[in-house]
Amino acid sequence: MALTSSSSSFSSCEEHINNWENLCDKFYTENNELIGSVVSLVEFAIRSEGEVRINWTIIDKIDDDSAAKISQMLAQIGFINDVMIHPEYYESYLATKRKIRSDWHRKKAAELYQEFDRLLHSPTTQYTQLHRRSELQTFLNQYKSSVGAASFIKGLWHALRLQINHENLVSWTFLDDIFTQNEPDFMRASVNLLINVLGFTHTIQVADESGQRASMRTWYLNSTLSDHEIKSFIKLFPKDNITDSVLATGTIDLSSQLRSLEMVNNSKSTIARLISLPIGIFTFCLNTLKSCVKFCF
Structure with a gap:
C-alpha cells in the first residue's frame, strides 16, 4: 500500500494542509466512504518518537483499487509511504478537522432549527378520530424501539393519562x-x-438568547378531545x-385552562350538572315571578 514516488514530486506543506482542509470539508458535505477512511487513518x-505513521488496521478490509485511491489521497495531504x-x-x-466538523454541525443545527420553526407555525391539518x-x-x-424517543413517548402517555377526569387542560413543558x-x-x-394529529397547542416559556437555542415550551392538550377518545389513545x-x-x-401538570364539561367523563361533573340544572330552573322561575310581580304592582 506504500507509494514509492519521491517526496519532491508532491505538493508543498502548505498545499498539503489546504488539501487536507478540502478533504475534510468534502467528507462532511458528501459523506464519501473512501474520504472518510482517509480522515480516520489520519x-x-x-505517533512514536516524532514520527506519524498510518495504521491501516483501523479500517475494514478493502480491495486493491480502493487502497490505491486512499494512498493517493494520503499522498496529496503529505503522507508518503504511510509516513x-x-x-x-x-x-x-x-485542529483543522475538529473546526470543520464543528462548523458543519453548527450549520446543520441552524438548518434543523429553521425547519423546526416552520413546522411549529405551519397551517394545521384536521384529522378525524379514526x-x-x-x-x-x-x-x-x-x-x-428508539432509545431517543423513549422518554418522549412515556411523557406523552403520562400527559394523556393525567387528562382523564380533569376539566383543567394538561400542560407538558420541556x-x-x-x-x-x-x-x-x-422531529x-x-x-x-x-x-x-393530537391537536396540542403550544406557547414558549423561556426564549433562549444565548445562541444555544435551548428554548422551553409548554404544550397544552387538545380541549376538544373527550376522555373516551383519550382512553382509546392510551x-x-x-x-x-x-x-x-x-x-x-419534561414536567406534566394541570394548567388553568379549561375544557368543556362534555369532554370530561367524570361522575363528579355529571352530578354537578344534575344539581345545577334544577337550581338553574328554580332561579329562572324565581326571576320571572319577580318580574311579573313588579310589572303588576
Missing part, C-alpha cells in the same frame, strides 16, 4: 431540544403528531414503553 495515526513528511504539523491537521388513532399507532410502531437533538425524521414526526401505547425505567420527558 486521525488515528500512530507524514511534516509531523510537526500533525496537531494542526487534527385517522388520529391510526396516525398515533403508526408513530408508536415506528419509534417504540425543551425544544427534545425534538432537535434527535433524528430529523423524529418531523413528533411535531406533526402533537400539532396536527390503549395503543406498547407496555414496554410505559413500564421501563426511562424518565418521562
